[in-house]
Amino acid sequence: MAFLINIKRVSRAGFIGFLRNGFVSLTTVLIMAIVLFVMGALMMGGAALDATLVQLQEKVDINVYFLTDAPESDILALRDLVSELPEVANVEYVSRDEALAQFRERNKDDQLTLQALDELDENPLGASLAIRAKETSQYEGIAGFLENETAVGGGAQIIEKINYFQNKAAINKLTSIIDTSERFGLIVTIFLITVSALIVFNTIRLAIFTTKEEIGVMQLVGASDWYVQGPFIIEGSLYGFAGALLALLALYPVSLSLGPASQAFLGSFNVLSYYANNIGWLFFILVATGVGLGALSSFIAVRRYLRLTN
Amino acid sequence: MIYFDKVTKFYNGGIAALDDVTMTIEPGEFVSIVGHSGAGKSTLLKMIFAEEIPSEGTVYFESNNIAYFGKSDLNKLRRKIGTVFQDFRLLSTKTVYENIAFAMEAAGQRNEDIAADVPHVLDLVDLSEKMDSFPRELSGGEQQRVAIARAIVNQPDVVVADEPTGNLDPISTYEIVQILKKINDLGTTIILTTHNKGVIDSLGRRVITMDEGRVVRDDKSGHYEL
Numbered sequence: 028m029a030f031l032i033n034i035k036r037v038s039r040a041g042f043i044g045f046l047r048n049g050f051v052s053l054t055t056v057l058i059m060a061i062v063l064f065v066m067g068a069l070m071m072g073g074a075a076l077d078a079t080l081v082q083l084q085e086k087v088d089i090n091v092y093f094l095t096d097a098p099e100s101d102i103l104a105l106r107d108l109v110s111e112l113p114e115v116a117n118v119e120y121v122s123r124d125e126a127l128a129q130f131r132e133r134n135k136d137d138q139l140t141l142q143a144l145d146e147l148d149e150n151p152l153g154a155s156l157a158i159r160a161k162e163t164s165q166y167e168g169i170a171g172f173l174e175n176e177t178a179v180g181g182g183a184q185i186i187e188k189i190n191y192f193q194n195k196a197a198i199n200k201l202t203s204i205i206d207t208s209e210r211f212g213l214i215v216t217i218f219l220i221t222v223s224a225l226i227v228f229n230t231i232r233l234a235i236f237t238t239k240e241e242i243g244v245m246q247l248v249g250a251s252d253w254y255v256q257g258p259f260i261i262e263g264s265l266y267g268f269a270g271a272l273l274a275l276l277a278l279y280p281v282s283l284s285l286g287p288a289s290q291a292f293l294g295s296f297n298v299l300s301y302y303a304n305n306i307g308w309l310f311f312i313l314v315a316t317g318v319g320l321g322a323l324s325s326f327i328a329v330r331r332y333l334r335l336t337n
Numbered sequence: 338m339i340y341f342d343k344v345t346k347f348y349n350g351g352i353a354a355l356d357d358v359t360m361t362i363e364p365g366e367f368v369s370i371v372g373h374s375g376a377g378k379s380t381l382l383k384m385i386f387a388e389e390i391p392s393e394g395t396v397y398f399e400s401n402n403i404a405y406f407g408k409s410d411l412n413k414l415r416r417k418i419g420t421v422f423q424d425f426r427l428l429s430t431k432t433v434y435e436n437i438a439f440a441m442e443a444a445g446q447r448n449e450d451i452a453a454d455v456p457h458v459l460d461l462v463d464l465s466e467k468m469d470s471f472p473r474e475l476s477g478g479e480q481q482r483v484a485i486a487r488a489i490v491n492q493p494d495v496v497v498a499d500e501p502t503g504n505l506d507p508i509s510t511y512e513i514v515q516i517l518k519k520i521n522d523l524g525t526t527i528i529l530t531t532h533n534k535g536v537i538d539s540l541g542r543r544v545i546t547m548d549e550g551r552v553v554r555d556d557k558s559g560h561y562e563l
Contacts, residue, residue, distance in 0.1 A: 029445055036442050047430045244426045247386065248487065249416035250443035251409070 037254065041261025051234045052266065058230045059270025059321065060277065062223040063313045067278050069216055070312065071301060075289065076212055078296035080205050084163055087198055089191040091156040091173060095123070095149075097185035102154055105173075105185075109158060112172065114165035119157040126152040153187055163202040166191055224320060231263055231324040239332040246333065256329045263325030267317030274313055278302060338364045338494065338526065339385060344394035346380055346550075354380040356550035357394070362528065364494070367521045369537050370530045371561055372547035378530040381547070382497050385528070386418045387411055399494075416444045419488025419496040419525075423503040425480040427472040427487075433459070434468040437487045444491050458486040462516055478509025485516055495526040502533055510536065537561035 045052050093102055103120065110118045121129070127150050134140045144151075160166050170191035191198070235242075245255045279302065286299030302309070339362040346355040355377045362368055370378050383389040384396050387403050396403045398414060406414060427436050434455055441451045459465045462482035472480055481501055488496050498517065502510040514536055521527045531537065537544060537560065544559030545552055554562070 032448070033445070044430060238430075240426070241428050241430075244428060245439070245443065247388070247415060247420050247426070248440040248443055249412050249414075249491070250439075251412050254443055 033254065033257075037257030038261055040258035041265065044258055045262045045265045048234070048262075051237070052262075055230050055234050055266045056269045056273065059227055059266050059317055060273035062227055063267075063271050063274035063317050064277050065219060065223060066316060067274055067309055067313055068281070069219060070309065071278070071282070071298060073212055073216065074301055074305075075293055075296050075298065076208060079293050080208070082293075082296075083201060084205070085159070087163055087166070087201060088157050088159045089166055089170060089189060091158065091189050092187045093153045093155060093185050094187045095151065095153045097153065099154065101185050102156070106156055109156065109169070109173070112169065114160050114162070114169060116159045116161045118159075121155045121157065123150050123152055123154045126150075126155060163198055163205065166198050227320050228324040228327070231266065231321065232328040235259060235325065235328040235332070242329060242332040252333055255333065256326060259325040259329045260322045263321035263323075264318045265321070267319070267321030268314060270321075271310070271313040271317035274317075275306070275310055278309070338362060338399055339528075340397040340400075341381075341384070342395045342397070344384065344391045344396060346377075346384070346389060347392045353550045355384070355391075358550070358552055359394075360545065360552060360555065362495075362526065364526055365521070365524055367518070367527045367540065367542040368529070368545060369540060369542060369559075370528065370545045370547060371532070371537060371563065373563065376547040377550040378547055379499055380550075382499050382528065382530065385495070385497055386415055386420060412443075416440075416491050417494045419485075419491070419493040421481070421484050421488050421496065421498040421501045423500040425472070425477075425484045425504075427480060427483055429472055432469050432471055433464060433475070433483050436472070436483055437490050440487050440490050446491075454490055458490045461489075461519070462486045476509070478505050478512060481505060481509070481513055482516065485513070485520075489520055489525065493525065495528060496520060498527065498529045500530055500532065502531060502536060507535075514539070534561040 091105075099122070106118050106120050109115055130152060131141065131144070158169060160169055170189055173186070173189055242255055246252075282299045282302035286297055289296055289298040341358050341360050344355055344358045345353055348354055358377075358381065370381065372378050380389060384391060384403075385398070387396075387406065390404050398417075403414065428439060431439060437455045437458060438451050441454065446454075456465065456468070459468055462485055464479060464482055464486065467475060467479065472483065475483065481504075485496075485498075485501070488498075496517070501517075502513050505513065510533065517527050517529065518540070529536075541558050544554070544556050544561070546554035546556075546559075546562065548563075
């Protein structure tokens with residue numbers, strides 16, 4: 028009972044302090060909002076980067092072209108074998124007829140080529156397998172497997188060529204770009220979050236510095252440590268909460284204005300729809316970070332001024 | 338109730354702020370401590386509410402050695418001792434009422450008691466009409482009366498007043514002394530330090546004179562002499 032009354036008194040004092048220290052609260056909330064805005068923007072930027080990388084990865088595959096006289100049953104057997112590899116995301120079989128249809132579609136404006144094709148008695152195109160790996164770095168292994176398989180498979184040679192060996196340089200480059208951008212993104216994020224935490228901590232420390240005399244007075248009157256700290260921790264949490272709301276609000280017009288541009292530039296990723304779809308998650312992360320950072324900063328800052336300790 | 342046993346206090350640098358002080362303060366006394374600046378008056382008071390601890394010797398409060406007090410014991414001790422300072426030390430973001438209520442809340446008093454006692458002490462220091470004002474809206478004398486109201490609201494055994502009239506004009510000084518006398522008449526021990534000869538001479542109570550950290554004179558009904 029006494030505990031509940033104390034909780035109530037401490038919370039009330041925190042709210043009153045937040046309201047009465049109007050100017051200090053306002054500046055602290057604004058700084059908190061800027062920091063959390065940067066964090067929210069980083070999250071959205073990270074999501075854009077991820078989406079773009081996934082999209083790029085999806086564009087990469089290796090194609091296995093078969094000889095025109097390769098029996099379809101052998102090709103399908105190889106397809107089943109390959110699709111059981113753990114690295115393989117999916118395998119798409121393009122039959123000879125489908126290949127011809129695709130070729131016609133691609134060259135539908137080129138009468139000369141189509142005429143030349145019609146001159147031929149039979150379909151000059153072979154069947155192919157389009158193989159997509161889960162990670163770009165795994166293509167080398169898959170290509171190696173196919174090489175071995177055709178060598179060991181003995182019997183008739185059915186594979187004409189595997190285009191991995193032509194695309195190898197491009198795939199390796201993409202793999203290293205993905206690795207680098209993920210690592211770089213992580214470093215930048217950690218750096219910015221550290222800087223943000225320090226800015227928030229320092230702001231709250233300055234806000235509390237002005238009341239350090241009063242902290243001593245509260246102790247002299249016989250208030251226990253946590254009774255002195257409590258209201259400041261509530262105030263710090265309120266800074267964080269208000270800052271997070273402001274940051275979330277500020278991210279809306281930014282997403283709105285960048286939405287079409289991001290769609291045009293990145294293809295599948297639209298900042299605005301990401302914001303709309305993940306608003307609950309963004310809210311949770313920003314509020315949790317803001318409140319946590321505010322409360323912790325206040326706790327540490329006040330503790331320094333609890334001087335009447337023996 | 339308060340007993341100093343051969344108390345010495347060194348601050349950094351090795352100069353003794355208090356030098357072998359032995360004295361007793363009885364319940365209900367009104368004791369004034371006088372001396373030049375730096376004579377050790379404030380250090381002596383800080384020892385009583387344990388803002389400082391002795392380098393040598395022992396301070397007893399109601400037969401308990403203060404040096405052995407844990408945190409919660411210290412908080413309880415400070416609720417038994419009301420403190421008043423030259424610079425008032427009010428909480429600037431709280432109203433007069435809240436400043437006084439804070440001392441009761443911190444002591445874990447019930448809401449009904451707070452609602453009853455705060456107006457009562459405000460009446461005692463004649464500030465009932467200003468209870469919703471903030472400290473910055475009050476004169477120095479009024480602020481000091483708020484500080485005294487806060488100091489006595491938990492019905493402490495002792496009120497320690499460190500130069501409470503140092504920043505005040507003669508009329509406010511007179512009012513503060515009258516309030517302290519009234520509190521003393523109600524049974525509370527008062528320990529007062531001051532530079533004001535008029536205050537000491539008008540009280541006609543016990544005077545302890547300090548010089549260079551030592552007690553050099555202790556008169557039952559003394560005058561201000563340095």
